[in-house]
Amino acid sequence: MSLSDLIKSKPTLKKWIHFLLIPGNEARPRRWVRWFVNPFFQHRGRQVIIRRRTRMDLLPFNDFRIGTGSVIEDFSTINNGVGHVVIGAHSLIGMSNVVIGPVTIGDNVIMAQHVVVSGLNHNYTDPALPISRQGVSVKAVVIEDDCWIGANAVITSGVTVGKHSVVAAGSVVTRDVPPFSVVAGNPARPVKRFDTGSGTWLRL
Incomplete structure (x- = not known):
């Protein structure tokens, strides 16, 4: 053991x-x-920038890794207390973002301001008990390579955002986002997809 x-x-x-x-x-x-x-216990690639006003709530029993050339801007919070946080190379975690593991963010991802990405949910099954005493559940969030997450977006636990996708500003993502697509709204739904045959974005 x-x-x-x-x-x-x-x-x-x-x-x-x-x-x-x-x-x-x-x-x-x-x-x-x-x-x-x-x-x-942490692995940081070369030329990583983590701004001084970032809150790094990191514990040694879960992974924190960040790849070469990535940046975490001021006033963000990174928390790996209930699951790993892995950030790829040349990605940007924008100002005032909140990332609560388990979360994996790929390479060349851009996250704008005030984005929340959380793999954690508070349980609420018994109305007679305070929510704080009902524990938590976790499901990993994955944001694949080359995605753009717009300002004020929320990505909830268990969601995968496929590669080369865009999450529009203010969206609440509760379901997986297909690769090469644009989603918008609350809850977020696909509004465009990239057609590889014609090389153009098609409205849905």
């Missing part, structure tokens, strides 16, 4: 280690974790 499996199998031990890593009722890890632990 691995150390990780051992910890997960013992609720008291898991709770104690969680307290050592993160103060109660918070998402941000303790300073000693950020300074002395995380650097050994």
Whole structure:
């Protein structure tokens, strides 16, 4: 049995280690974790820029990787507390974005301002209990290569955005986006697709 499996199998031990890593009722890890632990568990490619005002809520038990030449702009929040966050090469995480794992973002992706991408959902099955006591569920979000995510878009858990696609500003994406398409609206629906035969975008 691995150390990780051992910890997960013992609720008291898991709770104690969680307290050592993160103060109660918070998402941000303790300073000693950020300074002395995380650097050994994160992988950053060459020429990566993470702006000073970015909030990096990263923990060592889930992956955080960011590829060569990628940028995370000011006032964004990156959180891998419940799942990995992987960002490819030459991608832009725009100003004031929120990325909560499990999330995989491909190469050459552009995310505009105030985008929310979350692989986490709070459970709500029992109205007699506070939502905060009902746990969470996670389903990975995947944004494939060469996508453009417009400002104020929301991409919900379990969604895959296919390569070379565009999510229009203000869209709420609750279903998979086919490759080579444009989606818009709440909930987002395809409005264009690229026709490889004619080499043009066709309205749907």
